[in-house]
Amino acid sequence: MSEGTALSTRGLIAGYERDLPIVRGIDFDAKPGELVVVLGPNGAGKSTFVKAIAGTVPVFAGRVALGNDNVTQLPAHDKIRRGLAFVPQTENIFATLTILENLELAADILPRHLRRQRIASVEAMFPDLARRPALRAGQLSGGQRQMLAVARALIVDPKVLILDEPSAGLSPRIVGEVFSSLARINQSGVTIILVEQNVKAALAVAHRGVVLVEGQLRHEGPAATLAHDPIIAELYLGVAPALPA
Numbered sequence: 001m002s003e004g005t006a007l008s009t010r011g012l013i014a015g016y017e018r019d020l021p022i023v024r025g026i027d028f029d030a031k032p033g034e035l036v037v038v039l040g041p042n043g044a045g046k047s048t049f050v051k052a053i054a055g056t057v058p059v060f061a062g063r064v065a066l067g068n069d070n071v072t073q074l075p076a077h078d079k080i081r082r083g084l085a086f087v088p089q090t091e092n093i094f095a096t097l098t099i100l101e102n103l104e105l106a107a108d109i110l111p112r113h114l115r116r117q118r119i120a121s122v123e124a125m126f127p128d129l130a131r132r133p134a135l136r137a138g139q140l141s142g143g144q145r146q147m148l149a150v151a152r153a154l155i156v157d158p159k160v161l162i163l164d165e166p167s168a169g170l171s172p173r174i175v176g177e178v179f180s181s182l183a184r185i186n187q188s189g190v191t192i193i194l195v196e197q198n199v200k201a202a203l204a205v206a207h208r209g210v211v212l213v214e215g216q217l218r219h220e221g222p223a224a225t226l227a228h229d230p231i232i233a234e235l236y237l238g239v240a241p242a243l244p245a
């Protein structure tokens with residue numbers, strides 16, 4: 001695939017029924033170290049797009065590359081082993097298990113001799129979680145649960161981390177905390193692809209944004225530019241873009 005991309009898709013067609021694809025031919029690139037936000041109105045296919053990349057929704061045509069490797073048809077767990085981590089929007093932690101058990105289960109995918117060390121390095125990144133290893137995950141607040149889900153994804157030391165609406169249902173202050181953590185993780189070298197409805201907050205931490213509409217990539221640009229782009233207001237608020245004077 002293209003030189004210098006951490007993750008790319010070409011002509012990606014995916015969905016739940018072969019004759020009614022939801023993702024309809026998406027070419028997408030994330031460069032190493034980038035934080036890219038995937039925007040678009042409800043039902044645009046954002047979740048389906050990232051699930052197809054992660055391997056939890058069938059890909060009917062096109063390709064997904066992790067670096068230069070074609071990973072299109074690999075099962076989700078093989079993608080994780082190769083460094084493509086995914087935090088789904090729901091059911092991303094085990095509420096009845098403790099914080100430590102949640103991390104241990106995520107580490108099961110690694111060779112045995114690496115597990116302790118990876119759990120320790122993730123605990124070092126999330127001191128709030130590390131302080132209470134025996135607490136049941138179900139007792140955590142919404143924001144802390146999201147951070148546990150992110151911590152679980154980071155266990156494999158991924159090159160690329162994909163998150164599907166990590167801010168869903170969180171208060172604005174907690175959204176700020178979650179996004180600051182994502183920015184820190186990104187600064188440590190992890191490429192991040194973030195699906196978000198929380199446009200303003202996401203563009204504030206992203207380098208670049210892409211806009212999906214009806215399963216196609218219709219618009220993209222630097223985050224700072226997109227934040228003021230009338231197309232965003234049009235898509236989300238139904239406001240017609242201002243005509244040039």
Ligand SMILES: Nc1ncnc2c1ncn2[C@@H]1O[C@H](COP(=O)(O)OP(=O)(O)OP(=O)(O)O)[C@@H](O)[C@H]1O
Nearest residue numbers: 016022040041042043044045046047048049195197
């Ligand atoms: N499991 C499923 N089976 C069949 N169709 C589905 C399934 N999940 C989603 N869809 C359909 O796929 C389309 C795109 O949904 P998707 O969740 O990917 O969009 P989205 O852009 O993430 O929307 P939202 O912002 O509302 O989460 C919708 O028409 C939805 O009904």
